[in-house]
Amino acid sequence: MIKLVLIRHGQSVWNLENRFTGWTDVDLSNNGLEEAKQAGIVLKKHGYVFDAAHTSVLKRAIQTMWIVLREMDLLWIPDYKSWMLNERHYGALQGLNKAETAEKYGEEQVHLWRRSVDIRPPALERTDERYEASAPRYRSLREEEFPLTENLEDTERRVLKYWQKAIAPALSSGQHLLISAHGNTLRALVKYLDRIPADGIADLNIPTGIPLVYELDERLSPIRHYYLGIDGEIPEEKIPSHI
Numbered sequence: 491m492i493k494l495v496l497i498r499h500g501q502s503v504w505n506l507e508n509r510f511t512g513w514t515d516v517d518l519s520n521n522g523l524e525e526a527k528q529a530g531i532v533l534k535k536h537g538y539v540f541d542a543a544h545t546s547v548l549k550r551a552i553q554t555m556w557i558v559l560r561e562m563d564l565l566w567i568p569d570y571k572s573w574m575l576n577e578r579h580y581g582a583l584q585g586l587n588k589a590e591t592a593e594k595y596g597e598e599q600v601h602l603w604r605r606s607v608d609i610r611p612p613a614l615e616r617t618d619e620r621y622e623a624s625a626p627r628y629r630s631l632r633e634e635e636f637p638l639t640e641n642l643e644d645t646e647r648r649v650l651k652y653w654q655k656a657i658a659p660a661l662s663s664g665q666h667l668l669i670s671a672h673g674n675t676l677r678a679l680v681k682y683l684d685r686i687p688a689d690g691i692a693d694l695n696i697p698t699g700i701p702l703v704y705e706l707d708e709r710l711s712p713i714r715h716y717y718l719g720i721d722g723e724i725p726e727e728k729i730p731s732h733i
């Protein structure tokens with residue numbers, strides 16, 4: 491049995507302000523910093539040790555990874571950062587307040603943008619100041635690869651490409667991995683791992699800063715999964731699944 495640990499970054503300052511974030515590179519809130527520290531304490535207490543860690547190129551996920559690994563005295567392990575683990579791109583919604591957006595476009599429309607699989611939010615214009623294709627961290631992307639908006643299917647495609655290229659081979663070689671990523675990145679990965687159909691994913695939310703442990707068989711098929719707290723597996727009814 492192989493254990494894989496997923497963690498959504500701690501609460502960010504735009505989670506706190508209820509803003510659409512996507513690829514915007516915002517910091518963790520003070521609460522998010524504390525969540526990440528607690529996650530490291532929990533993982534260390536339960537004897538987890540990682541051989542490597544994977545994260546996005548967004549600081550809320552990178553800092554979460556660093557804080558967790560610092561608490562575990564594992565800052566020395568290799569870590570890999572890829573844009574392919576970035577949060578789903580929220581297009582022209584990035585920076586807008588979710589409640590104000592719902593007032594303007596209606597709750598149903600915002601829910602579809604946030605939780606459907608195949609509906610993309612309005613796209614960014616390449617002239618928009620939020621369009622960051624020229625940022626050094628995205629140097630490896632061709633212009634046509636840089637998203638102007640994404641639905642969950644788009645996110646799933648790039649996450650699975652990274653899974654096949656970097657994660658699955660490492661797991662199959664016996665490595666214990668930590669993936670520090672984002673709400674929709676992990677929704678996409680969980681959808682794939684648990685074979686959740688498109689019409690079954692809308693209500694799945696990943697809470698911030700709580701280690702999600704996947705026990706996988708030798709074919710990397712999930713045996714079971716659970717959130718890990720200081721006293722061990724957290725009962726389903728105690729998981730804060732706020733949307």
Ligand SMILES: O=C(O)[C@H](O)COP(=O)(O)O
Nearest residue numbers: 509510511512577604673
């Ligand atoms: O990108 C964001 O706004 C959040 O990290 C996830 O937002 P969502 O829960 O609205 O998809």
